[in-house]
Amino acid sequence: MIVRTRFAPSPTGYMHIGNLRTALFAYLTARRNNGVFILRVEDTDQERNIPEALDAIYASLALAGLDYDEGPDKDGGYGPYVQSERLDIYKAHVERLLASGGAFRCFCKKDDTGQEDSEPVRRDSCRNLTEHEVETKISAGESFVIRQRIPESGSTTFVDEVYGEITIENTQLDDQVLLKSDGFPTYNFANVVDDHLMGITHVMRGQEYLSSTPKYNLLYDSFGWPVPIYVHLPLIVKADGSKFSKRLGDPSFEDLVRMGYLPGAIVNYIALLGWSPGDDREFFTLADLEQVFSIDHINKSSAAFSFDKLTWINGEHIRALSGDEFHTLAEIYYPDALSRFDTRKISRLMQVRTEKLTDIPQAVAFFFELPECDVSLYQHKKSKCTPQISLDVLRAVLPVMEELEVWDNDSLLQALKAFIQARGYKVGTVMWPIRTALSCVLVTPGGATELADILGKEETLKRIKAGIEKLENAEK
């Protein structure tokens, strides 16, 4: 059997985190089994449909690296892959159900089921209409929907690969709408028809569909089709346990990328939400995952999304980049004013300390624009530094640096080490004031000599003099 899985998003304009995880698991299941991964667009809701959204789906999938083998723009012989182009298929299938008694016409108006809001439809009264009554209503021009005829009694059992055997009484199932009055199928119906016609072997979707799965099974039965393997995935929730909601401002996949997270890191992190490799590994590229993913390590309980851990794993992915790769990414975040420095050197310093790409601009800002300097920065216990000592050090070290002819990290380090030894200082006592004078910030992407190297001789001396002046003024 060739494994065929699909990702079936509705075109909403962005990639929900939970959807991305569903897509990822479906993709991995296909890849792991040398199967086929399919993209199908479920645009059956005419009101919520956004045309441009299709491009957003392509873009996100490409960004995440989830290549599909069949889809709207990649015919594999099972198309069309957009549901709005399959209307006649659904119509033909609904006719089959009508003929076999598996479905019936319902003439009730939208909000006219005769029930309280809190009560579900369950058994619709139109299911007992005689053929004559139906004919009469149709010729009278009454609009109708097609509903599924759920058995009056009994129960339906199915097996889920993650959750095991689940049984639901048929009395709990309602005569759900299959075909809307506008001629479009509902999600539930189109899903069953397409999954079967497209040869989907593993139906992978969110856990929220668990309790409606019996209705799917009943539909498969009515058609005489074999039921697929069900793989329901646990939900991804927020730290407080509530649902992710784009409307409430929770980030989508694209948002996370904009926030400075690498797509590969997001994919890695999200794979660990609801799945584990079974050992202690946590760093995975998509290619790694394709090798080790297995649906029997999927969890049952929902997982809380942690920005802390995502940030950490993002740092891991950043550090795993080659120097060139990081530099290319970092450059996008370098302010223009940084270009007068050797940005490759800066990138080398930045790579090991960057957790999110968006942290970069702030971290490198002092290079081209020295912030207002607070004298208290020169106070550092571990380096045995006070403003007074700093002043002494800077005054003494200035001529040493002025005399330096070769200006690079090694020479600077050598000269300063010699100075330190001759004077009997602690290393930090000299390095701290220099680094502070050069940056005027508490945290920098590198030590004193590395910064001096990048800033260049002229700028370095200028900043040290400014530091001396600052400290002198503070003394008065």
Place this chain on the structure above:
RNA sequence: GCCCUCAUCGUCUAGGGGACUAGGACGUGGCCCUUUCAAGGCCAAAACCGGGGUUCGAAUCCCCGUGAGGGCACCA
């Protein structure tokens, strides 16, 4: 309201009757390294929801309770 599902450190998880003094990771605290900060190394605190069974033995199996989540649309 009815139905379904879930339940191990704060969080993600390992665990599928004895290997559990419950392992790893993030985060937190401490130490080391060190030219700041990181990275790296080491250490620490931190969990089997509660109660009954079954068993020689239960985090692991069963039941009840509790808590949490999901479903019950002409939305997907």
